[in-house]
Amino acid sequence: MAICGALQMKLMTGFDADSEKMYAEAGTIASEAVNNFDTVTSVGVQDVFMRKYNAGFEIPIRNGRKSAMVAGIMFGISEFLSQALWAVSFWIGSIFVRDGFCDFPELMTAITGLLFAGMMLGNASGQASDVSKAKIAATKIFRLLDRESGIDPSKKTGEVSSFSGHLAAEGLRFEYPSRPDVHVLRGASIEVSQGQTLALVGASECGKSTTIALLERFYDPREGTIRIDDTEIREYNLNHLRFNLGLVSQEPDLFNRSIRDNIAYRLDHSDGTPVTDDTIIAAAKAANAHSFISELEDGYDTVVGARGERLSGGQRQRVAIARALVREPRILLLDEATSALDAVSERVVQDALDKAAAERTTVAIAHRLSTVKNADVIAMVSKGRIVESGKHEQLLRIPNGEYANLVKNQLNEATDEE
Numbered sequence: 001m002a003i004c005g006a007l008q009m010k011l012m013t014g015f016d017a018d019s020e021k022m023y024a025e026a027g028t029i030a031s032e033a034v035n036n037f038d039t040v041t042s043v044g045v046q047d048v049f050m051r052k053y054n055a056g057f058e059i060p061i062r063n064g065r066k067s068a069m070v071a072g073i074m075f076g077i078s079e080f081l082s083q084a085l086w087a088v089s090f091w092i093g094s095i096f097v098r099d100g101f102c103d104f105p106e107l108m109t110a111i112t113g114l115l116f117a118g119m120m121l122g123n124a125s126g127q128a129s130d131v132s133k134a135k136i137a138a139t140k141i142f143r144l145l146d147r148e149s150g151i152d153p154s155k156k157t158g159e160v161s162s163f164s165g166h167l168a169a170e171g172l173r174f175e176y177p178s179r180p181d182v183h184v185l186r187g188a189s190i191e192v193s194q195g196q197t198l199a200l201v202g203a204s205e206c207g208k209s210t211t212i213a214l215l216e217r218f219y220d221p222r223e224g225t226i227r228i229d230d231t232e233i234r235e236y237n238l239n240h241l242r243f244n245l246g247l248v249s250q251e252p253d254l255f256n257r258s259i260r261d262n263i264a265y266r267l268d269h270s271d272g273t274p275v276t277d278d279t280i281i282a283a284a285k286a287a288n289a290h291s292f293i294s295e296l297e298d299g300y301d302t303v304v305g306a307r308g309e310r311l312s313g314g315q316r317q318r319v320a321i322a323r324a325l326v327r328e329p330r331i332l333l334l335d336e337a338t339s340a341l342d343a344v345s346e347r348v349v350q351d352a353l354d355k356a357a358a359e360r361t362t363v364a365i366a367h368r369l370s371t372v373k374n375a376d377v378i379a380m381v382s383k384g385r386i387v388e389s390g391k392h393e394q395l396l397r398i399p400n401g402e403y404a405n406l407v408k409n410q411l412n413e414a415t416d417e418e
């Protein structure tokens with residue numbers, strides 16, 4: 001019976017592991033469809049997602065049948081053995097009593113002991129499928145728990161209340177862990193002095209957002225250093241580092257809470273003291289958000305909905321800017337902060353960003369030349385390297401330069417559109 005149980009567990013571990021993988025994939029498809037509900041319905045691909053989702057269950061169903069078959073056969077064998085044990089024990093026992101080896105009470109004591117042990121073993125083998133599932137789940141959990149990140153958020157040293165804002169990155173080389181063969185950054189170096197604006201420009205996928213991700217320490221570079229105020233960013237306490245960098249990205253994440261909470265969000269949690277209304281309003285004013293917030297029926301108490309769905313793109317972005325500014329960071333990171341907006345919203349948001357950048361060190365990724373032209377330094381990124389850097393006019397003078405070509409192309413596109 002114990003052998004049956006062990007065999008059942010061994011066979012079913014393989015089936016269950018495959019099924020677990022397929023369930024996870026089907027779950028990913030379902031959550032993609034739900035999270036992108038608007039896109040999925042507007043392009044009418046619900047059926048495609050349904051088919052993919054159903055296809056995800058083909059292997060688990062097949063495995064489920066095999067697994068039920070194995071469990072059934074093994075259960076049958078172990079039940080048969082347990083009943084056979086009764087029969088054989090009574091048969092042999094009766095011979096022992098007949099030949100005088102033992103009396104009847106001794107026989108019953110031995111048989112009861114034997115049979116109960118057998119039944120317990122049989123029951124245990126019935127749990128084999130649960131044991132194999134628990135083994136798979138526990139392996140995943142322990143693998144996750146044993147993983148050590150090189151980026152330690154619990155490090156207590158390196159606390160910093162504010163930066164002065166000098167930023168320098170040198171020789172950055174980086175590949176994403178999920179795609180180690182793709183060399184995203186191949187020795188990129190940038191420097192921006194306190195209070196200046198650096199614009200990162202370049203073709204799609206050349207590594208601009210990745211540079212911002214490294215500055216925020218979402219990842220560490222494989223090679224190279226990033227220094228803020230002449231200290232390597234690995235030396236800073238991670239929370240303090242991020243707290244002092246104001247990040248505004250293309251699609252801001254707003255929480256399904258009031259505008260006030262969304263602006264004050266991280267400050268409330270950092271030292272436990274709530275942010276005053278004056279501070280929130282000052283940040284909203286600096287982000288050109290105060291007037292539209294005041295016009296809402298519930299003002300700063302307006303709940304914005306999941307991911308800010310009750311606000312327009314431009315309004316969401318201005319709340320995100322206010323959230324970045326309320327902490328008064330000395331360094332602002334703008335990752336295509338206006339590229340998802342229409343022309344009118346873009347102007348209002350850009351105006352807010354220009355105001356915010358005026359007193360701060362700013363690293364901005366932007367596609368539109370009107371946004372980058374006035375930057376103190378423009379860095380042209382190409383295939384993971386900075387190939388040109390300087391002011392707009394300087395870069396335009398480089399014969400056949402990449403930035404000059406980019407400008408020419410954008411001007412041609414603008415003329416074609418007219």
Ligand SMILES: Nc1ncnc2c1ncn2[C@@H]1O[C@H](COP(=O)(O)OP(=O)(O)OP(=O)(O)O)[C@@H](O)[C@H]1O
Pocket residue numbers: 176178179182184202203204205206207208209210211
């Ligand atoms: N999380 C990730 N995992 C794996 N690869 C990624 C990840 N994020 C980006 N990449 C890859 O890294 C490369 C650089 O991406 P990155 O977003 O830095 O480019 P970018 O210059 O900002 O592009 P764009 O202007 O289109 O936003 C791309 O090939 C991209 O597919």
